[in-house]
Amino acid sequence: MLNPPERNDDANLPTAARDDGTGAEVPLSVYDLTVAYHRKPVIWDVGFDLPAGQLIGIVGPNGAGKSTLLKAVMDLIPRASGRVRVFGDTYRENRHRVGYVPQRESVDWQFPVSALDVVAMGLYDKIGWCRPVRKRHREQAREALGRVGIGDLADRQISQLSGGQQQRTFLARALVQDADLYLMDEPFAAVDAATERAIVEILRDLKERGKTAAVIHHDLQTVPEYFDYVVLLNMRVVAQGPVSQTFTQDNLQKTYGGRLTLLDEVTEAMRRRESSL
Amino acid sequence: MTGEPFVAWIGQMLPLGFSWSWGLDGWIVVIGSLAAVASSLLGNFLVLRKMSMLGDAITHAVLPGIAVAFLLTQTRSSPAMFVGAVIVGLLTAVFTEWIRGAGGVDEGASMGVVFTSLFALGLVILVQTADAVDLDPNCVLYGSIELTPLDTVSVGGRDVPRAAVVLAVVTVVNALFVLLFFKELRLTSFDPALATTMGFSSKWMHYGLMILVSVTAVACFESVGSILVVAMFIVPAAAAYMLTDRLGVMIAISIALAIVSAVLGHVLALSVPAWIGYRSTTTSGMIAVAAGGLFFAAATLGPRHGVLVKLVRRQLLSLRILCDDIVASLFRGEELEQQPPTATWLAGELFASNWSMKTALAMLRRRGEVADQDDRLQLTHVGRERGQRLVRSHRLWEQYLVDRAGSGAERIHDQAERFEHFTDRNLRDELAKETDTPVEDPHGRPIPDES
Ligand SMILES: Nc1ncnc2c1ncn2[C@@H]1O[C@H](COP(=O)(O)OP(=O)(O)OP(=O)(O)O)[C@@H](O)[C@H]1O
Ligand SMILES: [Mg+2]
Numbered sequence: 124m125l126n127p128p129e130r131n132d133d134a135n136l137p138t139a140a141r142d143d144g145t146g147a148e149v150p151l152s153v154y155d156l157t158v159a160y161h162r163k164p165v166i167w168d169v170g171f172d173l174p175a176g177q178l179i180g181i182v183g184p185n186g187a188g189k190s191t192l193l194k195a196v197m198d199l200i201p202r203a204s205g206r207v208r209v210f211g212d213t214y215r216e217n218r219h220r221v222g223y224v225p226q227r228e229s230v231d232w233q234f235p236v237s238a239l240d241v242v243a244m245g246l247y248d249k250i251g252w253c254r255p256v257r258k259r260h261r262e263q264a265r266e267a268l269g270r271v272g273i274g275d276l277a278d279r280q281i282s283q284l285s286g287g288q289q290q291r292t293f294l295a296r297a298l299v300q301d302a303d304l305y306l307m308d309e310p311f312a313a314v315d316a317a318t319e320r321a322i323v324e325i326l327r328d329l330k331e332r333g334k335t336a337a338v339i340h341h342d343l344q345t346v347p348e349y350f351d352y353v354v355l356l357n358m359r360v361v362a363q364g365p366v367s368q369t370f371t372q373d374n375l376q377k378t379y380g381g382r383l384t385l386l387d388e389v390t391e392a393m394r395r396r397e398s399s400l
Numbered sequence: 401m402t403g404e405p406f407v408a409w410i411g412q413m414l415p416l417g418f419s420w421s422w423g424l425d426g427w428i429v430v431i432g433s434l435a436a437v438a439s440s441l442l443g444n445f446l447v448l449r450k451m452s453m454l455g456d457a458i459t460h461a462v463l464p465g466i467a468v469a470f471l472l473t474q475t476r477s478s479p480a481m482f483v484g485a486v487i488v489g490l491l492t493a494v495f496t497e498w499i500r501g502a503g504g505v506d507e508g509a510s511m512g513v514v515f516t517s518l519f520a521l522g523l524v525i526l527v528q529t530a531d532a533v534d535l536d537p538n539c540v541l542y543g544s545i546e547l548t549p550l551d552t553v554s555v556g557g558r559d560v561p562r563a564a565v566v567l568a569v570v571t572v573v574n575a576l577f578v579l580l581f582f583k584e585l586r587l588t589s590f591d592p593a594l595a596t597t598m599g600f601s602s603k604w605m606h607y608g609l610m611i612l613v614s615v616t617a618v619a620c621f622e623s624v625g626s627i628l629v630v631a632m633f634i635v636p637a638a639a640a641y642m643l644t645d646r647l648g649v650m651i652a653i654s655i656a657l658a659i660v661s662a663v664l665g666h667v668l669a670l671s672v673p674a675w676i677g678y679r680s681t682t683t684s685g686m687i688a689v690a691a692g693g694l695f696f697a698a699a700t701l702g703p704r705h706g707v708l709v710k711l712v713r714r715q716l717l718s719l720r721i722l723c724d725d726i727v728a729s730l731f732r733g734e735e736l737e738q739q740p741p742t743a744t745w746l747a748g749e750l751f752a753s754n755w756s757m758k759t760a761l762a763m764l765r766r767r768g769e770v771a772d773q774d775d776r777l778q779l780t781h782v783g784r785e786r787g788q789r790l791v792r793s794h795r796l797w798e799q800y801l802v803d804r805a806g807s808g809a810e811r812i813h814d815q816a817e818r819f820e821h822f823t824d825r826n827l828r829d830e831l832a833k834e835t836d837t838p839v840e841d842p843h844g845r846p847i848p849d850e851s
Contacts, residue, residue, distance in 0.1 A: 194593070197593075197596075197597045198596075198597075199593055199596055199597065218597060218598070218599065221597065223593070223594060223597050225591065225593055225594065229591070229593060230590060230591050231450075231590070234448060234589070234590045234647075235448070235641065235644060235645045235646055235647045235649075235650050236586065236590060236646075236647060237645075237646070240586070240647075241590070244586075244587050244590070244591065244594065247583055247584075247587055247595075247598055247600065248598040248599065250583070252584065252600075253580045253581065253583075253584075254583075255582070255583065256583060280645035280646075282645075296594075
């Protein structure tokens with residue numbers, strides 16, 4: 124394994140202990156997480172603790188490893204090293220408390236299912252193996268579609284929904300999962316102002332009910348408005364903390380500036396060297 | 401068999417010129433249908449998971465499994481054959497994954513490497529052993545469904561073809577698999593990531609599916625052969641995909657299409673060569689041809705992706721727009737108190753072809769919106785109302801585009817011309833409200849009231 128680059132700040136160390144004394148469990152605690160594709164690390168030694176009951180923005184340039192981070196947390200891709208704790212236990216143990224909203228491009232929208240079918244998928248975990256989806260589950264799914272404002276489109280095949288409506292469908296699916304921690308991959312990508320407002324409403328409603336949501340977000344302008352806490356990511360955690368303190372020009376410069384592409388270059392060079400041996 | 405009168409009736413109705421025997425042809429159709437249904441049940445998920453190629457690969461690659469099992473046990477119907485095929489089938493899936501991951505090549509290429517090698521290996525073993533044992537390589541490749549009724553076993557005191565029994569069992573197993581795991585198959589096929597986070601491992605679903613594909617391929621070998629079985633897996637399901645946008649319906653349609661292709665295939669195999677003076681041809685080949693024909697029909701006629709349907713829809717729309725244009729232009733003529741135009745003049749004005757003008761006018765006359773006066777066209781009362789609505793929409797749009805969208809006055813006509821055809825009463829009311837109920841459009845022409 125390659126050696127991680129020198130550690131020059133404390134950003135990658137968890138800021139809070141597992142039990143911070145307030146009695147609230149830490150919804151997601153990541154320690155020393157490294158993930159590699161084809162032996163090329165895309166996130167290095169990432170560590171953070173997310174505060175409970177807040178809206179958290181995960182921000183960073185394209186290719187920073189944001190999606191990779193979420194996937195690694197949920198065991199969707201193997202980790203090279205590191206530890207992940209969800210509500211103080213392994214992800215596997217607490218996976219029913221985690222709701223996932225994947226990137227919209229991750230599924231085939233031509234698939235022969237209706238919006239209602241997709242939302243009902245959020246209940247499959249509760250329904251259990253081999254049991255059919257029943258009427259009350261469909262009612263629940265319909266109600267969730269109503270909550271995100273597209274109740275009248277429940278029976279549409281999903282390719283006949285607009286991009287924003289597809290995003291709302293995914294959100295409704297996460298809502299029926301009734302999780303305590305939501306991980307969302309760019310829910311605001313390519314949606315219009317009305318959908319954006321609707322999504323923000325839903326996020327605030329979740330917060331009100333004591334849920335935590337970690338949201339990958341690209342629009343820096345709206346970060347202070349939408350989120351309480353922010354994790355700035357570019358292969359490593361550049362900074363993390365309450366938006367008011369952390370979301371500074373200086374930190375953004377570090378996240379989006381060229382500094383870390385050097386890291387990229389050096390690992391690429393190392394990889395090439397190794398594979399030529 | 402009780403079907404004799406029915407077949408006699410078909411024979412009378414359709415002078416197809418072939419003879420039919422229930423004891424033989426009946427079983428052939430039953431066996432063909434079972435093979436097709438068993439395969440297409442799984443095929444739906446191969447198609448939806450974009451794994452048609454893997455289905456193809458497995459059905460070819462199980463050949464060495466069969467050959468080796470046959471070599472070892474010297475019998476055709478041994479469970480060893482199934483075990484051998486399942487092992488090789490799974491190896492195909494695993495190797496494909498492995499070569500793709502390790503070699504960094506795309507899935508199609510790695511599959512190509514795996515299954516052609518395994519298929520070739522199987523062929524070599526088969527040809528080498530064919531002399532020593534009673535197995536015809538041709539049968540393995542193309543199947544011999546015509547001979548299957550002769551090899552019977554006794555079930556409850558009756559002689560039933562062995563192939564029918566084996567295929568019936570496999571069909572039931574596949575049907576149970578699809579029914580029991582319907583929800584899981586749907587989820588893992590649509591969104592494997594979410595499925596995995598929920599503890600429905602899409603990997604295990606994948607391998608479960610691959611095991612059943614291997615088993616089904618072996619069961620179908622004798623009847624349809626290793627080359628055609630992939631047509632059974634993919635074609636009915638792919639055709640069903642074109643015809644519906646509900647998964648349950650898609651599966652049901654694929655089953656129906658599978659049965660229809662089997663029946664049609666056998667009837668065609670018996671009748672077509674007779675028409676052109678040959679002896680009957682292979683049924684399994686004809687089943688695949690029939691399935692291909694049904695797929696072609698679905699591709700052209702299907703409501704979802706059908707080429708023909710889209711073409712017809714587009715034609716109908718352009719006809720409706722032409723009707724709108726005729727009515728609106730007659731209305732504008734009346735407004736300016738011009739003499740009513742002739743059809744030829746109007747066609748030139750609207751750049752309409754002779755044929756479409758005739759069709760549009762025929763539609764308008766039948767609906768009583770346009771009447772002829774000598775060789776001139778006039779609006780009826782109904783037609784005038786329609787024209788008024790269209791012109792109102794057009795001018796409201798122009799007003800709106802200038803007012804709200806800030807467009808220049810030169811560019812608005814073409815846009816309004818397009819929008820007017822898709823503007824209903826509600827939209828007009830909203831337009832009027834947004835533009836403060838104007839009485840004139842930007843060019844100073846009056847905006848007519850709502851009729
Ligand atoms: N399956 C994969 N195989 C190889 N490399 C991958 C794979 N998925 C992602 N990568 C690489 O890992 C890095 C991080 O990707 P990731 O998708 O996590 O970025 P991201 O921060 O989500 O970017 P974006 O803002 O564009 O969504 C990228 O350099 C990408 O090229
Ligand atoms: Mg991403």
